[in-house]
Amino acid sequence: MKVLNKRQISLVNCLAQENGWLSTAQAAKFLGISVSTLRRDVDAINDFFADKDNSILCKPGLGMKLDAHRRVSLPVASPDEHVANILKSKRLVGITTDLLTHSPTPLSISFLSEKYFISRSSIVEDLNKIDKWLGSFSLLMIKNHTGTHVEGNDYDIRMALKEIITHSVLCNYQMTDSRIDRFSRVQLIKEFGRENVANCINLIVFIEDELACAISEPYYTNLFSHLLVTIRRMEKGHHIANDRVQTHDNKEWQVALKAIIWLEKRYTFCFPEIEISYIYQYLISSGKHPAQANLPDIGFQDKEAISYAISLTSDLSQSLKYDLISDKALLNSLVMHIKPMLNRLTYRIIIHNPLLDEIKKEFAEVFTAVRNATMKINNYCKHDPPSENEVAYLTVYIQAAIEKVKENKKIILVCSSGVGTSQLLYSRITKAFPDWEIIDIVPGNRLKKTLSEKKCDLIISTIRIEEMMIPVVYVSALFSAKDIIRVTETLFIERNPQEK
Structure with a gap:
């Protein structure tokens, strides 16, 4: 079964909103990839659309254009249900975790067969299912005489591992006050070790003390799984290349730096500077509950978030026939949420909404309107379209505002x-x-x-x-x-x- 990854879906969505041709250089810049990678993505998309009477046309001097004879309907973020079911199988989750954790070291079919007590032919079938799931993270499964391994950059490997942790353990069980319930902790300790799990929990406590705020769900789970994956990859000797890192003169950067120093005191290896940048990205992409009761006023530095919130409420006021534009409390709440959301879109940080299905069902009209509005807004900015999980969080703000409008007439x-x-x-x-x-x-x-x-x-x-x-x-x-x-x-x- 053919599956498009998030970048390829973003390209299709971008071309679907264009009235004419889009130059190859502009498309590559929009996606942050090389022209050669863009061409490979176009080939993959055309292969996906082969039996759907749609394709991307490419002409020298003009660029590319979506030739859609039928309605183009793509999921914003998710592979198909069959592929997503990988995350519901303990054996598939275990095999996928092994492959990602050891990458690029190959694992033999015999090793996996003995570990999971199933036949070699069953392992081959499992690997084919896993291969499709890995494609949504721009990862490839390589099979040769040395064994099977996952090929791709370390960032994408980490994102895939984070998805496994979030779905297979943390998202399936209700969080307690500790934010990681007992069952989830047992499962995580079994896979990643008691010391690593304890260190991640204690480090987030340290980070929250430094920031003077509590990191709320689902951002806590996101940061926790990132730290756990980082430690595991470092333990296996898979270090990210220490590329040039842009430093920042703010509190979040200083806290991220202290977090790495905290880790280095507890482990025998040194973390590359890029790890400071990654923790920083998660901190500025997280929703936080400040120690002070009052929310900070939105300021000039939030102008991108303000512009996004104004565009969103203007569009929704038109489509839903409610006055959302003059609701100052709604605007302030949206800006506070949208600011880290834009950072998540920039850094490709994925969050999950445990109430997604209920929100789509109970607030279907508002959810659809918000999704359509965000797609319009993202045609004019550098970010990828928000996932359905992100749209669901925005929907809750809008639904609450609408219900307030209905009150007390x-x-x-x-x-x-x-x-x-x-x-x-x-x-x-x-x-x-x-x-x-x-x-x-x-x-x-x-x-x-x-x-x-x-x-x-x-x-x-x-x-x-x-x-x-x-x-x-x-x-x-x-x-x-x-x-x-x-x-x-x-x-x-x-x-x-x-x-x-």
Whole structure:
């Protein structure tokens, strides 16, 4: 089964939003890869689309363009369900962990067969399944006379190992106050050793003390799994090349430096400088609960996050018909979340949302709108599109804001006549908008007097009345689904006069 990796999916999404040709140089720069790697990605994508009547066209002097005769539908981040099931099999997880941990040292089929007590032919079948999963991390499985090993850069190998830890152990069990429950700790100790697990837990305590904040989930799990993988790769002698590292003059960089010094006091090997940069990336990509009760004010340094939040709320206000633009509390909360989110996208740091499936089901409309909005925004910036897990976190902020908009509306109903009709309308409105308060039901000739005595946010009427300063929406006495939409749109337009 053919699977595209995250970079290739990002390329398709980028081309899908282009109206014309995109130069090869621009595409390569967007993805942060060489032109030769880009060409290999295009070949892989065209192979994936071979039976779907879609392809990427390439022409000298013009560049490339997506030729889509059918609707292009790609998962933003995940391989197909069959491949993802690898993470649900203990044996497959064990074999994959062995291959990644020892990479690039080859392991023989005989060794794996004896270790997992299954036949050589079963090991071969397992390796074929694992090969497909590794492809989503831009990793290759190499099989030759010396054995089987994983080929790819150390960063991608680490990302694959982190995914295994997160899915196979930490994400499947409820976290306790220690943030790693007893069962997960036992499993981790079995695979990585008691000392390594304890050191990672204690190091994060040290980091939190230095930052004067608590690292919240799922960022704690992310940092923990990164540290565990780093120690394991260093123990196996697989060091990342010590490339030139850009230093930073801020608290997070100093804490990352202290964290490496802390590790070096407990292990016999020296960590390369690049490891400081990696821990720094996780720190600035994490959500933190500050020791102070008040959230810091958003400032000039957050201008990219502010721009993203404004674009997001503007688009969602249009698509969902709610005024999210003027909600300052929402904007501040989004900026605080989006700032580390953009860092995660920059550094390819993946987070998982344990409530993803429930959020997609319960808040389907908002989730879809947020996903579409982020795709539009990412067409004009350097980042990859957010994964569904990231979209789910944003969805919760938006859903909460929408529910707040629905609350505490004071309504006056205007009906022509008939107690039965007015009571039916009252019943249906309170059912559709349970948080609204209907403060009075009046005939048209008593409306002005009632308004002089009571304040309301909206007038809902079954009859024509003279023009009012307060928004008015006309409905039928049966208050149908169309009437509900009309009420919602009226509130939105009153908050956004330019939409009239």
